[in-house]
Each structure stands twice: as C-alpha cells, then as structure tokens.
Amino acid sequence: MVSPRVILIGPPGAGKSTVGAMVADRLGLPFVDTDALIVQEQQRSVSDIFVVDGEETFRRLEADAARRSLDAETVLALGGGAPIQDAVAELLAGHRVLFLDVAIADASGRIGFDQSRPLLAVNPRATWSRMMTQRRPAYERLATWVVDTAGKDVETVVEEVLAHVTKVDHD
Numbered sequence: 001m002v003s004p005r006v007i008l009i010g011p012p013g014a015g016k017s018t019v020g021a022m023v024a025d026r027l028g029l030p031f032v033d034t035d036a037l038i039v040q041e042q043q044r045s046v047s048d049i050f051v052v053d054g055e056e057t058f059r060r061l062e063a064d065a066a067r068r069s070l071d072a073e074t075v076l077a078l079g080g081g082a083p084i085q086d087a088v089a090e091l092l093a094g095h096r097v098l099f100l101d102v103a104i105a106d107a108s109g110r111i112g113f114d115q116s117r118p119l120l121a122v123n124p125r126a127t128w129s130r131m132m133t134q135r136r137p138a139y140e141r142l143a144t145w146v147v148d149t150a151g152k153d154v155e156t157v158v159e160e161v162l163a164h165v166t167k168v169d170h171d
C-alpha cells in the first residue's frame with residue numbers, strides 16, 4: 001500500500017511545516033501540509049476559516065484533508081490539532097508517524113505573535129502550554145518515533161528525521 005514516507009505531528013512551533021518541506025525536498029518527494037491544502041482549496045486563510053465559520057468547520061476540513069493525503073508517497077505535515085481528533089487519530093494507525101517535540105522555551109520564540117494561528121491569538125504562551133499538556137498524551141500514543149527539537153536548528157532536525165526515515169526504510 002502506498003503511504004506517506006513520514007507523517008509529522010506535534011504542536012504549533014514544532015517545525016512540522018518547515019522541516020517537512022525540507023525533508024521532502026531531500027527525499028525528492030512531494031510535500032503535503034494539511035493547512036496549506038485547506039488554504040489552497042478554500043482560497044482563504046486558516047484564521048479566516050476559524051473566525052468566519054468556526055473551529056468545527058476547520059476541523060472537518062482538516063480531517064477530510066488528512067484522509068485524502070494518506071494514500072500517496074509524500075512527506076505529510078498535519079496541523080497541530082489534527083491528530084487530536086479521534087477521526088484523524090484512527091486514520092494514522094499503521095503509518096509512520098513522527099512526533100516533533102518541543103517545549104515552550106523554544107516554541108515561544110518560533111510561534112511569535114502574528115495572527116496566523118488563531119488558537120494562539122490570546123495569551124500565546126499560556127495557551128500553548130495548556131494545549132500541549134492536554135495533547136501530549138495523544139502525540140506520544142500515536143507516534144512511532146519522536147524527535148526532540150529543543151535547542152536544535154532546523155538543519156539538525158532535518159538530518160535526524162532523514163536518518164530515521166532512511167533507517168526504517170531498510171528495516
């Protein structure tokens with residue numbers, strides 16, 4: 001069965017979109033990011049969907065985007081909340097799922113204060129930390145591998161992900 005070479009999960013600021021694109025490039029595979037897919041198909045931003053239609057609508061679009069992205073050989077990055085939905089979590093069974101871990105000390109510098117992540121628009125650090133406490137058990141349960149990104153630059157994380165993917169390719 002054809003499936004993504006690796007699926008990246010983790011909280012906002014873990015580096016899923018950035019690292020995923022670079023890993024895909026190095027592997028010569030297409031990169032798919034569920035957020036980017038939604039933005040492209042809906043012709044509006046994630047924030048716009050949250051504000052105008054609400055989170056429930058975004059989650060439905062996200063689950064649908066994830067479902068349609070699982071039967072192609074790509075590198076796939078999910079939005080941070082996607083695997084927290086039971087419907088998406090169930091889809092991940094049997095796939096290579098890599099949890100990019102990060103703590104607030106590193107994440108806060110990465111997520112900044114722009115409005116591109118609607119869930120973090122108010123009190124971003126406190127909100128991120130609360131969300132991560134709730135979500136961590138799901139990320140850990142779903143992951144077949146974890147890469148801790150704390151204190152590592154993007155290139156180092158990319159190399160670690162590539163090393164893992166190459167290893168499991170040969171196992």
Ligand SMILES: Nc1ncnc2c1ncn2[C@@H]1O[C@H](COP(=O)(O)OP(=O)(O)O)[C@@H](O)[C@H]1O
Binds near residue numbers: 015017019154
């Ligand atoms: N290991 C890292 N070190 C420093 N900055 C990073 C790292 N990983 C990602 N970033 C930066 O953090 C920001 C958020 O990364 P992004 O890939 O959008 O994360 P995610 O998709 O997990 O929310 C981007 O500006 C990115 O360049």
Ligand SMILES: O=C(O)C1=C[C@@H](OP(=O)(O)O)[C@@H](O)[C@H](O)C1
Binds near residue numbers: 013035081119
């Ligand atoms: O954690 C979340 O619930 C979300 C994370 C975002 O993606 P990133 O994790 O790529 O920032 C994006 O899907 C949306 O803003 C909701």
Ligand SMILES: [Mg+2]
Binds near residue numbers: 017035078
């Ligand atoms: Mg992202």
